[in-house]
Amino acid sequence: MTTLPAPPIASVTRQLSRRSVFEALLHRSPISRAELAKVTSLSKQTMSEVIDAFLQQGLVRPVGRTSGNVGRTAVLYELSPEGGHVLGIDLGARRLTVALADIAGRVLAEADEATDSRGGAWMLDQIARLSDRLARDNHTHPSRIRSIVMATPGVVNPKSGAIEMAPNITGLDHLNVVGLLGEKLGSPVILENDINLALLGEIWHGCAQNVDNVAYLALGSGVGLGLYVNGRLVRGENGAAGEIGYLPIGGDPLKAECRVQGCLEYEVGATGVVRRYREAGGSDVDSERQVFEQAQAGDPIAASVVDETARLTALAAATVIATVDPQVLVLGGSVGARPDFADKVARELLKLSPRPVEIRTSTLNRRAGVVGALSVALRRLHDEFFGVAELASVLPLPPPAQRSARQ
Amino acid sequence: MTTLPAPPIASVTRQLSRRSVFEALLHRSPISRAELAKVTSLSKQTMSEVIDAFLQQGLVRPVGRTSGNVGRTAVLYELSPEGGHVLGIDLGARRLTVALADIAGRVLAEADEATDSRGGAWMLDQIARLSDRLARDNHTHPSRIRSIVMATPGVVNPKSGAIEMAPNITGLDHLNVVGLLGEKLGSPVILENDINLALLGEIWHGCAQNVDNVAYLALGSGVGLGLYVNGRLVRGENGAAGEIGYLPIGGDPLKAECRVQGCLEYEVGATGVVRRYREAGGSDVDSERQVFEQAQAGDPIAASVVDETARLTALAAATVIATVDPQVLVLGGSVGARPDFADKVARELLKLSPRPVEIRTSTLNRRAGVVGALSVALRRLHDEFFGVAELASVLPLPPPAQRSARQ
């Protein structure tokens, strides 16, 4: 229980060394000093200095020794769980999920319960309560949590960090969520759109690992898109990138309904699917899931509604593919991840797109959001400890108004 | 005429110092050592060492002294044109443009002539001849050119750097352009899509300076899109990002014509505009430009064709806006940059998009491509001299298959 951080100002070069040692520790967990020196190509004594500092900070701990090889045995080290913790939260309209991980990215625990339907402040209390419990159950004092990221529906303004449109959750807009939650939990909180985080989840632990250009098409109660381009998340200037509910697909884009909730959303969103099924004379249903189940059970009306949904989804996918040319298209969300539906979309897409794209279905499913939240929280923590900040930035080009050389 | 580079291996920390000194020199051109020390927050001593090294390399040169202030006068320095040159080339179906700039980004000269219509090898010869002439006319031996970027129509594969589809230029595909041209010109050549470079041109010297999220919609003989997201160009996995000719807009996406050249292209491309005008009973024209001129002259058929073109363009714009949420939408290309047309598109877009986006028209027009090529060539040169390579990279997260800690 050492008082952790106090990174006592290090020179740039030492910071770089620390950083690369940390990276090696992340990826080759139980490892000796000598081995670390090899992979980082630092000298053995620099390595010893860095490891000593890490030990003192409680960032690293010894775990056993090598044996069996010729020569002196080496002490093995790994990142200590005491090094810091992060919290990921997925706030859905129905379910609230919380997960805890340590600085090495090991997921220590996960918990979920039904979202408090009273919304607003009650919900924030619920989040705080659940998070606290999770921390204590894992012998982690809540104060040891150093980075928190929460997935939320709606548009998150990338500058202010505030929620701007959260249609599904009552009393969440016009509430200073970052401030209130940060105070309750005692750590800085970052909000991010749930679809974006689900995408990052699939990239970290799911079906899109080691891919630099991914489009994630989420189809559930609504329709949304997450974009990962050049190895970075695309948020857009107002955080509204991927709001493809407004794509002019599936109806007259000038119609009143389309202007309000978006053309595509009106047809393909959950209420749209149910409405189309009812209008076509289908039996009584109250969720889009039932329509899909009816279709699989042989209901021809449901089948045609599903086919049309797949067709429209494929159009949206073709649009995205033509625009950003991703390597992989991930289908997610409660509807999109259904294998039968994904197959239909893939078939439709073959007819549309000149360039076939690899289609995958979500492997994390409901966990995607919370895993993505963990990944962002983790990256934030790492950057806090080992960031090189503006060092990394690209060299900006000179502005056009060059004063010319004068002798 | 010192033998320039020979950067005699510098330590990381010195490289960082050099880099930030260079950056300061780029942006505050005539500047003294003392001033440099202030803005870079390096010590005066270090500054003198770095400047001495730069002087020896011929990278900077003194230009006069300060005067008028109290205290000792200071020698002012600026980046020397001898420090290195870059070449930008814009290879169009009609016109070939070449421009020369020095390491500070000062455009030294520009020249253009009609593209050799025999295409293929003749064209490469023409490029080499024009480039050589430009260099010699500016007292720069071609061998001093250290970085060359060429804008070309078609899809450039981001991995191989080869041209994959160049419909408008004869005999350009299946030709090792990078290799042949690099050999002729004696420097490494990079190819990039012309629309992407036009976008980068507008960002560097044109109408989209200091904006991190830009969509560039080019409408000329064809239709294309350039995307600049998170301060970086979006190429896509196959270099096919922005190929919005294939957007399912303006017709049945399953129709034969659409599958070949793309739905939107079929309607909005130059031949599409002319075809629609003819089909509507318009008078005899042989270019899309004439249709637009007829419309302005009062021809009602032409006007309706133009209106429809604007409507479809606005639909494409709305699609892009919903997908990537740019801060600025630039309209470019011979048709797109027409103010009357841009106005129409803006009006249509207002009806479609829930979130109004700032629309600008290209200010560089035909020069955009070559200016963008210069900007990329320049950045490459700067990175070669002062790049920090993987130093800059983000800390990768650990893979999911974490071996757990074992005591």
Add this chain to the structure above:
DNA sequence: GTCTATTTATTCGGTCGATTGACGAATCAA
């Protein structure tokens, strides 16, 4: 059992680069 080869980790200079403070040089202002 002993010895040797091998590997780990620490100690000891030596170098590089950055900073600091002092100082001479150059200039303006009074």
Add this chain to the structure above:
DNA sequence: TTGATTCGTCAATCGACCGAATAAATAGAC
């Protein structure tokens, strides 16, 4: 002419790195 101010260099010091030498610990050969 003197004083204030700023520029640029010199000398000393400090932090961080590396390579070489050395001590320590172990497996395997004999």
